[in-house]
Amino acid sequence: MLWILLLGFLVMQLFGWLFAKGLLWLLPHNLSRTTRRAVWMLVFGIGNGLFFILFFHLSSILFRLFTLWLVVVLYGVLTILAVWSAGQLLRLKWPPERTLTARRVLAAGLFFGLFALSLYNAYTPVVRYYAVRIGKPLDKPVRIGVASDLHLGVLFGSRQIDELVRIMQRERVDIILLPGDLMDDDTEAYNMEHMQPYLQRLRAPLGVYATLGNHDLFGHQAEIAATLQEAGITVLHDNAANVDNRFWVLGRPDEMDVHRADTADLLKQIDTARPVFLLDHRPTSITRHEQLPIDIQVSGHVHNGQIFPGNLVVKLLNVLSYGYEARGRGHYFVTSGYGFWGIPLRLGSQSEVVVIDASGE
Numbered sequence: 572m573l574w575i576l577l578l579g580f581l582v583m584q585l586f587g588w589l590f591a592k593g594l595l596w597l598l599p600h601n602l603s604r605t606t607r608r609a610v611w612m613l614v615f616g617i618g619n620g621l622f623f624i625l626f627f628h629l630s631s632i633l634f635r636l637f638t639l640w641l642v643v644v645l646y647g648v649l650t651i652l653a654v655w656s657a658g659q660l661l662r663l664k665w666p667p668e669r670t671l672t673a674r675r676v677l678a679a680g681l682f683f684g685l686f687a688l689s690l691y692n693a694y695t696p697v698v699r700y701y702a703v704r705i706g707k708p709l710d711k712p713v714r715i716g717v718a719s720d721l722h723l724g725v726l727f728g729s730r731q732i733d734e735l736v737r738i739m740q741r742e743r744v745d746i747i748l749l750p751g752d753l754m755d756d757d758t759e760a761y762n763m764e765h766m767q768p769y770l771q772r773l774r775a776p777l778g779v780y781a782t783l784g785n786h787d788l789f790g791h792q793a794e795i796a797a798t799l800q801e802a803g804i805t806v807l808h809d810n811a812a813n814v815d816n817r818f819w820v821l822g823r824p825d826e827m828d829v830h831r832a833d834t835a836d837l838l839k840q841i842d843t844a845r846p847v848f849l850l851d852h853r854p855t856s857i858t859r860h861e862q863l864p865i866d867i868q869v870s871g872h873v874h875n876g877q878i879f880p881g882n883l884v885v886k887l888l889n890v891l892s893y894g895y896e897a898r899g900r901g902h903y904f905v906t907s908g909y910g911f912w913g914i915p916l917r918l919g920s921q922s923e924v925v926v927i928d929a930s931g932e
């Protein structure tokens with residue numbers, strides 16, 4: 572863990588240096604030495620100051636501010652690189668003042684455009700469709716709606732739940748699966764914003780099933796599970812539900828729960844001649860699960876990186892970080908999530924609902 576923090580800190584210094592250099596490149600070149608020093612101190616002071624405060628005093632508000640600052644620096648660096656590259660390609664013979672003005676206008680447009688696109692991606696979910704055929708009898712096809720990582724809280728609440736209800740109704744799903752991180756650490760904002768009546772409207776003919784993710788296990792898991800159950804959602808915690816005598820829905824808590832059961836042991840408790848649909852918040856056990864009689868697994872957690880280049884990083888760290896793969900005996904789905912973590916921004920990913928049409932032999 573310590574080496575990850577150290578690496579992250581060093582990367583932050585590199586991007587801070589690039590950002591400060593880029594800002595000075597966009598500012599008038601006749602700035603005084605004092606002003607230039609102030610730019611450097613401001614860039615490194617904000618980032619490093621928030622980093623060290625968080626290191627000794629973890630706070631959700633400070634964490635969001637720190638994350639937002641990191642995104643400002645990242646988008647600033649991406650913008651400056653894009654503007655510089657455009658200048659190298661076009662090689663316009665403009666006077667220095669006109670060139671500097673063009674740089675600033677283009678940089679401002681790109682920078683705020685990245686934020687606008689990221690905000691749109693975070694709050695405008697798309698529906699991804701898949702159709703799979705499982706290797707077990709299923710009397711008739713099942714349409715499964717999947718929404719992971721809602722992170723219900725201050726920035727994501729009743730309006731987004733209402734939209735999720737409309738999507739599931741429009742898609743006419745038979746069953747809804749919610750594989751973890753439904754709350755943003757606790758139920759405080761959920762209760763203050765009176766989200767319960769909205770979540771109670773999330774219904775499907777064969778039921779709504781959920782399991783707890785890592786953000787549901789930060790000390791408030793009992794309260795979160797009770798809140799979900801009061802909303803009519805079946806919370807699976809190392810157990811399975813027999814759905815209409817047709818198939819099983821099996822749910823595991825996140826691996827943060829050190830007492831969670833092994834999947835193979837859970838499967839011994841049910842008749843696996845019937846189809847088995849598994850909710851497992853993280854996609855970290857796929858290579859083990861593909862050897863087991865699991866027909867469909869749905870996961871989330873990694874948010875498809877949420878913000879570029881995070882999507883590239885999670886792809887390196889996971890067997891399947893996003894999308895769908897048929898592996899071994901089953902079909903595996905990892906969604907980018909319906910909500911977001913921390914700040915309402917997505918770049919290189921988009922909030923989504925997954926709809927799976929499953930048919931049997």
